Amino acid sequence: MYLIKMRAENFGELRADVVIETARKITEEGPICDNCLGRQFAKISSGVSNEKRGEILKEVLRTKGEALKEGKCWVCNSIFDNLEAWVSKALGALKEYEFDSFLVGTKVSGMLLENEELLWEIAGASYAEPLKAELNREVGKRIEHETGKIADFERPDLVVILNLWTEKVELQVNSVFICGRYRKFKRGIPQTRWFCRECRGRGCERCNFTGKMYAESVEELISGSILAEFNGEDMILHGCGREDIDARMLGSGRPFVVEIKEPGRRKVDLRMLAEKVKEENEGKLEVTGLQYVKKEMVAKIKNAKADKTYSVEVELKTGIKEADLRDAVTKLSGAVIEQRTPTRVLHRRADLVRKRKVHSARLVSFEEPISVEIKCDGGLYIKELISGDGGRTKPSLSALLGTEAEVKELDVVDVDI
Numbered sequence: 001m002y003l004i005k006m007r008a009e010n011f012g013e014l015r016a017d018v019v020i021e022t023a024r025k026i027t028e029e030g031p032i033c034d035n036c037l038g039r040q041f042a043k044i045s046s047g048v049s050n051e052k053r054g055e056i057l058k059e060v061l062r063t064k065g066e067a068l069k070e071g072k073c074w075v076c077n078s079i080f081d082n083l084e085a086w087v088s089k090a091l092g093a094l095k096e097y098e099f100d101s102f103l104v105g106t107k108v109s110g111m112l113l114e115n116e117e118l119l120w121e122i123a124g125a126s127y128a129e130p131l132k133a134e135l136n137r138e139v140g141k142r143i144e145h146e147t148g149k150i151a152d153f154e155r156p157d158l159v160v161i162l163n164l165w166t167e168k169v170e171l172q173v174n175s176v177f178i179c180g181r182y183r184k185f186k187r188g189i190p191q192t193r194w195f196c197r198e199c200r201g202r203g204c205e206r207c208n209f210t211g212k213m214y215a216e217s218v219e220e221l222i223s224g225s226i227l228a229e230f231n232g233e234d235m236i237l238h239g240c241g242r243e244d245i246d247a248r249m250l251g252s253g254r255p256f257v258v259e260i261k262e263p264g265r266r267k268v269d270l271r272m273l274a275e276k277v278k279e280e281n282e283g284k285l286e287v288t289g290l291q292y293v294k295k296e297m298v299a300k301i302k303n304a305k306a307d308k309t310y311s312v313e314v315e316l317k318t319g320i321k322e323a324d325l326r327d328a329v330t331k332l333s334g335a336v337i338e339q340r341t342p343t344r345v346l347h348r349r350a351d352l353v354r355k356r357k358v359h360s361a362r363l364v365s366f367e368e369p370i371s372v373e374i375k376c377d378g379g380l381y382i383k384e385l386i387s388g389d390g391g392r393t394k395p396s397l398s399a400l401l402g403t404e405a406e407v408k409e410l411d412v413v414d415v416d417i
């Protein structure tokens with residue numbers, strides 16, 4: 001009796017006789033393993049494993065003369081006797097990947113869910129821990145022990161999923177994120193893959209069966225050089241804004257984050273990577289300042305309101321005196337521009353008026369080619385600032401000069417965040 005009382009004290013606030021009566025009812029249903037029995041009282045006492053708690057309860061019941069049924073656990077089908085098999089499946093899957101942290105998750109089969117519900121009808125669920133929570137923890141502890149890596153609930157590199165339906169281990173491999181800046185030295189390259197308008201990527205005559213509008217993009221060029229280093233499945237480039245296809249991106253470059261999906265490796269030397277991009281894309285592209293970052297950086301980069309500085313080559317319809325041009329450019333400096341959505345992008349953007357500020361504008365060269373440098377809010381369309389877009393952009397260089405003005409070449413020389 002003393003033994004029963006002492007052991008029962010492990011169950012804390014709930015009266016020991018209630019616990020024991022509940023345990024008795026559970027064992028009447030059929031054979032049950034120590035884990036499954038102990039788990040029903042997990043929230044009552046701490047410092048003891050479910051298995052140990054179940055073992056104590058059974059001992060108490062036996063002392064009271066209960067005959068406990070032997071055999072496979074009716075709740076979990078004795079999965080806890082078989083943890084090592086799951087651990088070795090998990091280790092096998094993990095072998096292919098470099099990682100520092102992981103988390104274990106379980107997809108519970110319909111049968112086990114039903115068993116658990118049935119159990120909770122008998123025992124009540126208020127003090128119980130779900131089966132999958134225990135399974136995750138127990139397999140997790142063993143993987144930690146075998147690999148020396150840590151379980152991370154916030155931001156694991158990998159999620160090991162025990163699929164009890166298929167009896168297989170699945171891996172969810174979380175992406176690696178790298179930020180940096182790119183410089184694009186060649187015109188005619190879009191920032192990201194651009195599907196063919198005709199076939200939307202399937203391939204047709206118009207796109208020469210590539211499925212793309214342009215043969216290459218900044219995204220594909222970078223990906224081509226680095227994806228294999230990470231042994232990844234795919235790479236996505238998130239830019240801090242984008243330059244026109246026919247504009248170069250010079251100066252300090254444009255901030256970006258690349259997301260490498262399902263990487264087999266996640267600790268690649270970034271200096272070597274930048275070198276490789278440079279070598280393989282000579283004359284087209286380079287990347288600088290590469291750094292590993294967290295996922296949040298994607299939203300930060302995409303939503304950043306960055307000022308842009310452009311070097312603009314301007315063509316004028318009629319001859320203009322240098323003093324008049326200098327005067328007109330100076331008038332743009334500090335001006336707030338009212339810009340209706342440019343005619344050339346109307347097909348994909350809503351027609352509305354935006355206000356953007358030109359922070360500074362200066363005439364760099366009056367000698368052909370005429371060159372102007374403009375620093376302005378992000379989102380100001382420079383081609384229209386020069387041409388006026390038939391009066392849709394006000395003021396414009398063209399209107400200030402009283403003659404037609406066009407952008408001949410455009411380079412982004414700074415993106416300021």
Ligand SMILES: [Zn+2]
Binds near residue numbers: 032034035036077
């Ligand atoms: Zn069980």
Ligand SMILES: [Zn+2]
Binds near residue numbers: 198202204205208
């Ligand atoms: Zn096509």
